[in-house]
Amino acid sequence: MSANRFAADRGEAVLEVDRLDVRFGKRHVLRHLELEIGRSEVFGLLGPNGAGKTTLIRAICGRVRPASGDIRIVGQSNRDRHTLHHIGLVPQEIALYMHLTARENLDVFGALSGLSRSERRQAIAWAAHATRLDERLEERVDIFSGGWKRRVNIAAAILHQPDLLILDEPTVGVDVDARNELHEVIRDLSAGGMAVLLATHDLDQAEALCSRVGFLRGGVIGPQGAPRHLIDLAFQGGKEVMLELRRPPEAEGRAALAEAGFMPSHNTTIWTTLGMVIDETLTGLSARLESLGSPVREIRVREPGLDSLFLHLARNEAGPDR
Numbered sequence: 472m473s474a475n476r477f478a479a480d481r482g483e484a485v486l487e488v489d490r491l492d493v494r495f496g497k498r499h500v501l502r503h504l505e506l507e508i509g510r511s512e513v514f515g516l517l518g519p520n521g522a523g524k525t526t527l528i529r530a531i532c533g534r535v536r537p538a539s540g541d542i543r544i545v546g547q548s549n550r551d552r553h554t555l556h557h558i559g560l561v562p563q564e565i566a567l568y569m570h571l572t573a574r575e576n577l578d579v580f581g582a583l584s585g586l587s588r589s590e591r592r593q594a595i596a597w598a599a600h601a602t603r604l605d606e607r608l609e610e611r612v613d614i615f616s617g618g619w620k621r622r623v624n625i626a627a628a629i630l631h632q633p634d635l636l637i638l639d640e641p642t643v644g645v646d647v648d649a650r651n652e653l654h655e656v657i658r659d660l661s662a663g664g665m666a667v668l669l670a671t672h673d674l675d676q677a678e679a680l681c682s683r684v685g686f687l688r689g690g691v692i693g694p695q696g697a698p699r700h701l702i703d704l705a706f707q708g709g710k711e712v713m714l715e716l717r718r719p720p721e722a723e724g725r726a727a728l729a730e731a732g733f734m735p736s737h738n739t740t741i742w743t744t745l746g747m748v749i750d751e752t753l754t755g756l757s758a759r760l761e762s763l764g765s766p767v768r769e770i771r772v773r774e775p776g777l778d779s780l781f782l783h784l785a786r787n788e789a790g791p792d793r
């Protein structure tokens with residue numbers, strides 16, 4: 472099997488989600504949601520807990536019935552069960568038979584997806600190579616670390632060479648080295664032509680890996696685009712200035728920070744602002760915070776990242792014109 476079987480169709484839409492509405496009783500979780508992912512694209516689906524990422528994935532995989540809207544994979548409606556064959560899903564929970572070897576696990580998953588014995592042999596060789604699992608195929612998976620178990624999970628999901636690979640939080644519980652190796656595996660698969668949908672809370676991961684990202688909030692994905700483009704659009708080249716305080720500020724300290732343009736982050740001791748901050752402002756502010764019992768521990772200036780954008784969007788959402 473060629474790792475590059477899709478290369479000729481690069482750019483073609485693999486996943487098209489059109490005006491998708493999903494409700495659970497009175498809860499309207501997805502509202503007229505639009506999404507398109509092309510071949511060789513890695514799309515990062517970001518959003519706070521409970522935003523509906525897993526619900527969207529389940530709807531794409533035909534496991535949640537939408538109230539309205541259409542989902543097509545390689546141009547075919549996902550209401551047709553055959554279409555689901557074009558999807559490979561790596562769920563959030565590791566789902567393996569722990570007492571079996573990696574090869575035996577893949578053999579079971581291959582049989583479940585309808586591959587014959589000889590197809591399975593070929594498919595396992597291809598998937599193990601693609602996930603760099605070859606050297607440990609004959610070992611039992613219960614001795615594997617989180618990163619290696621994930622590789623087996625990904626290999627199981629791609630045995631049938633899906634056009635769309637969906638990964639739900641693939642690097643939770645995985646150490647940094649293993650995470651980087653999983654990134655390489657995902658990059659190679661997308662370079663071979665798969666469209667990849669990656670749901671993640673890990674904004675560094677999304678920035679490093681995704682050609683496009685989208686923020687799922689209020690039932691829609693908006694904004695979406697290349698990470699750098701979205702960041703530049705929001706911050707127009709401004710730097711992010713971050714103050715870390717030794718103690719959370721009281722009301723007067725918070726007022727002083729707000730007056731100087733600083734906003735709180737998720738952590739009560741970290742306050743950020745965008746754009747130029749004049750030295751005198753910082754000196755005056757530091758002295759004031761010290762006198763109010765919340766001295767500055769550290770000042771950092773950096774390029775805004777996706778995490779800054781996430782915070783920015785959350786602030787706007789919480790703002791008065793919501």
Ligand SMILES: Nc1ncnc2c1ncn2[C@@H]1O[C@H](COP(=O)(O)OP(=O)(O)OP(=O)(O)O)[C@@H](O)[C@H]1O
Binds near residue numbers: 518520522524
């Ligand atoms: N089967 C269901 N019945 C009722 N409500 C549901 C069901 N599945 C999900 N929900 C609700 O829909 C909302 C979206 O949940 P979902 O799990 O899709 O969010 P998420 O973005 O994946 O969150 P997380 O990042 O925490 O996994 C939540 O409020 C959840 O409680």
